[in-house]
Amino acid sequence: MTYSWNWGVLVQDPYLQWLGWGLALTLAISLGALAIALSVGTAVGILRSSERAVLRAATGAYISLFRNIPLLLQMFLWFFVVPELLPEGAGRWLKRDLPYPEIVTAIIALGLFTSSRIAVQVSAGIDAVPRGQRMAAKAAGLSQLQAYRLVLLPQALRIIIPPLTSEILTIFKNSSVALTIGVYELTTQTQQIQSITYQGFEAFTAATILYLAIAMTVTVIMRAIERGVALPGTTSGGLHVRF
Amino acid sequence: MKHALSAAMGAVIATLALAPVAQAQSSDAVLDRIRAKGAISIGYRDASIPFSFVDAQGKPQGYSTDICLEVANTVKTALNLPDLQVKMVPVNLQNRIPLAANGTVDISCESAVNTIARQSQVDFSYPFFISHTRLLVKDKSGIGELKDLAGKVIALPINSVPERLIRSLIEKDKLNVRIVPVKDNAEGFLALSTDRVDAFATDDILLFGLRGKAPNPSDYKVVGAPLSYDYYGFLVQKNSTVFLSLVNATLSRMARDGRLQALYAKWFSPMGVPLSPDLETIFNVIAIPE
Numbered sequence: 258m259t260y261s262w263n264w265g266v267l268v269q270d271p272y273l274q275w276l277g278w279g280l281a282l283t284l285a286i287s288l289g290a291l292a293i294a295l296s297v298g299t300a301v302g303i304l305r306s307s308e309r310a311v312l313r314a315a316t317g318a319y320i321s322l323f324r325n326i327p328l329l330l331q332m333f334l335w336f337f338v339v340p341e342l343l344p345e346g347a348g349r350w351l352k353r354d355l356p357y358p359e360i361v362t363a364i365i366a367l368g369l370f371t372s373s374r375i376a377v378q379v380s381a382g383i384d385a386v387p388r389g390q391r392m393a394a395k396a397a398g399l400s401q402l403q404a405y406r407l408v409l410l411p412q413a414l415r416i417i418i419p420p421l422t423s424e425i426l427t428i429f430k431n432s433s434v435a436l437t438i439g440v441y442e443l444t445t446q447t448q449q450i451q452s453i454t455y456q457g458f459e460a461f462t463a464a465t466i467l468y469l470a471i472a473m474t475v476t477v478i479m480r481a482i483e484r485g486v487a488l489p490g491t492t493s494g495g496l497h498v499r500f
Numbered sequence: 501m502k503h504a505l506s507a508a509m510g511a512v513i514a515t516l517a518l519a520p521v522a523q524a525q526s527s528d529a530v531l532d533r534i535r536a537k538g539a540i541s542i543g544y545r546d547a548s549i550p551f552s553f554v555d556a557q558g559k560p561q562g563y564s565t566d567i568c569l570e571v572a573n574t575v576k577t578a579l580n581l582p583d584l585q586v587k588m589v590p591v592n593l594q595n596r597i598p599l600a601a602n603g604t605v606d607i608s609c610e611s612a613v614n615t616i617a618r619q620s621q622v623d624f625s626y627p628f629f630i631s632h633t634r635l636l637v638k639d640k641s642g643i644g645e646l647k648d649l650a651g652k653v654i655a656l657p658i659n660s661v662p663e664r665l666i667r668s669l670i671e672k673d674k675l676n677v678r679i680v681p682v683k684d685n686a687e688g689f690l691a692l693s694t695d696r697v698d699a700f701a702t703d704d705i706l707l708f709g710l711r712g713k714a715p716n717p718s719d720y721k722v723v724g725a726p727l728s729y730d731y732y733g734f735l736v737q738k739n740s741t742v743f744l745s746l747v748n749a750t751l752s753r754m755a756r757d758g759r760l761q762a763l764y765a766k767w768f769s770p771m772g773v774p775l776s777p778d779l780e781t782i783f784n785v786i787a788i789p790e
Contacts, residue, residue: 439681452659455621
């Protein structure tokens with residue numbers, strides 16, 4: 258293969274700036290989606306562990322819907338199809354008047370997709386808390402809400418930190434799918450640099466290193482959190498965690 | 501003396517016997533690869549109408565595809581490979597140049613604009629089409645030029661020549677136009693037909709193709725003065741001059757004997773796009789004699 262390398266392209270104007278903007282947008286989309294995923298996912302996960310059949314069925318349907326459709330398709334459906342299904346005024350607002358519709362859509366689509374996965378983890382975490390804890394909370398006179406807030410959730414959330422770490426890493430990587438609805442995040446900017454300079458390998462190397470740096474940072478932060486909140490004498494004390 | 505003569509004769513005979521070796525030297529990476537595989541890999545696109553697209557049966561079709569099948573015939577004859585297979589390989593806007601450069605496709609036959617920057621990674625064949633960047637709008641929109649889009653929204657294909665051109669024009673004239681980047685032409689048309697944008701800009705011939713495939717073609721029109729003058733060429737791995745000359749010779753012969761003009765009529769007349777004087781001149785220029 259005939260390829261002329263030119264690493265200098267990465268620090269050239271405006272390509273360095275493009276990478277910077279791409280990185281910023283990747284972080285913004287991922288963190289926005291993470292906020293949605295954590296709040297919606299935790300709520301759905303808690304309802305999923307409820308003893309009421311109707312709540313379990315409704316949350317089960319939510320999880321199936323968002324977990325079983327590929328993210329790429331969801332992104333596309335939210336962007337192109339949903340505005341057509343809404344009343345004309347609302348659809349038009351989404352398409353024309355909403356600032357940065359593609360970025361907002363990407364955050365919502367990625368957030369809801371990930372929320373279904375986090376919901377499963379949260380409900381599994383609650384199930385993993387020994388049954389006696391729920392009974393003891395009841396016996397101690399705590400209300401349902403208090404039992405969740407004071408007894409079940411604090412333990413469940415500690416249990417799910419390791420799988421949650423993977424999920425957060427995935428959200429950063431999945432943010433690249435926003436490329437398909439025209440968001441200039443890191444991967445799009447990389448392709449743009451390639452398409453103008455034809456120095457694709459250099460640009461993709463830079464993007465790889467940036468994604469890797471994000472992932473390492475997330476891992477370090479999550480490990481610190483895991484150690485910080487660990488309860489003495491439990492498995493979530495970080496004993497099982499290895500690099 | 502006699503010995504010297506027979507030695508000379510021997511040398512001549514040896515040279516003649518070795519002629520195939522000499523011929524093999526006038527070869528290059530692409531031809532060697534085609535010979536080794538017994539197949540030529542032709543890159544095609546799924547929705548670059550009418551240059552390279554897949555029909556309802558999923559078969560690659562189009563003006564560029566037809567020309568490249570002729571290229572395959574030329575290669576078959578030139579390399580004396582009667583069993584040469586033709587492999588159609590899908591490519592897209594993002595990967596066609598790397599795939600041509602690394603040899604995954606021997607020739608990318610679609611609608612690639614020849615630019616100086618692209619020439620740093622691949623070589624281009626003779627031009628076989630000229631396009632202009634123009635706008636596709638709704639018939640009733642009243643938009644006629646780029647400047648009419650002030651306060652409106654335009655869709656542009658990500659990482660394309662028209663995208664950079666329109667961006668620079670918008671910046672130069674300080675127009676208040678919002679840009680919605682789209683992944684491909686189908687998404688550009690979807691954005692226009694669902695009123696997400698007021699115009700979609702790319703090569704005019706692709707716009708005519710999109711309009712022709714619309715449920716109601718008369719709802720749309722291609723407007724605006726040509727904003728650029730872009731030649732299409734086939735992409736070939738760099739420094740494969742022998743293969744490239746076979747490709748160009750095919751184009752020359754087809755232009756000379758009228759097959760290129762006939763193919764133009766086959767693909768573009770149904771779209772209502774007559775052969776322009778500019779393109780006719782190009783066809784005359786590339787019709788180099790044997």
